[in-house]
Amino acid sequence: MNRWIKNILVLSVIIALGIIFFYGFNAHLPSKLAVSNHYITEGEKETGAINIVSSIYLGYRAFDTLGETIVLLITVSSVVFLLKKN
Amino acid sequence: MEKGERSEIVSIISRKLVPYILLFGLYLISYGHLSPGGGFQGGVVLGAGIILLCLSHGIFLTEKKFPLEKIAFLEAFMITIFILLGIVGLIIAKSFLGNIFPLKKIEEVPTAGFVFLLNLVIGLKVGAGIILIFYSLCERSEK
Secondary structure, eight states: OHHHHHHHHHHHHHHHHHHHHHHHSOTTSGGGGHHHHHHHHHHHHHHOOSSHHHIIIIIITHHHHHHHHHHHHHHHHHHHHHTSOO | OOTTOOOHHHHHHHHHHHHHHHHHHHHHHHTTTTSSOOHHHHHHHHHHHHHHHHHHHOHHHHHHHSOHHHHHHHHHHHHHHHHHHHHHHHHHSSSTTOOOSOOOOTTTOOOOTHHHHHHHHHHHHHHHHHHHHHHHHHHHHHO
16 A cells, blocks of 8 residues: 555656646746857857857857866776776 | 787887877867867877877886876875965956966967866866776776
């Protein structure tokens, strides 16, 4: 009996999350496209890169890229530490 | 062919192929703001060139040419330069990683300011990281 109650609780939480994500992050409304439209139209002038992907991940989101490289540094150093000889 | 013997064809072809792979990696890094590519992809291509050299000529000859200490230093040095560029942008352009170089029209000269420098830093760093992981795996499997 206890397992059934747990399963029903988990299922209801999953369904509620699905409804929230479906209605909350529905990005097809025109008012929510302002940021991406700004990146597409003004990105070349503001960062100087024709490649829009580069202009986003090194121009607007460069701080995010710094964290990404730090994650890579920690990964490499942990692999080297775990695989050393002695 | 006996087991453990080195093939002439693989040796010569990889020796001729590695400089062009490294050149292609540098092209992907330095044209990252103009064409598809960028720091991460170009760095992976650089690492793949060195890994091909390792697989065809052995780890000892490759490590004599590209020593492990220098590559580890390169990796740590590049992330220091990344953070220093951010602080320089913070001082001069009033925002962290802000652009301090003048932006021209794209049709005249393809300058992208910080995008090119950050691509170069990230590319060298990713290539050094992949080579370091491969070196440590090779040394582990020898014992």
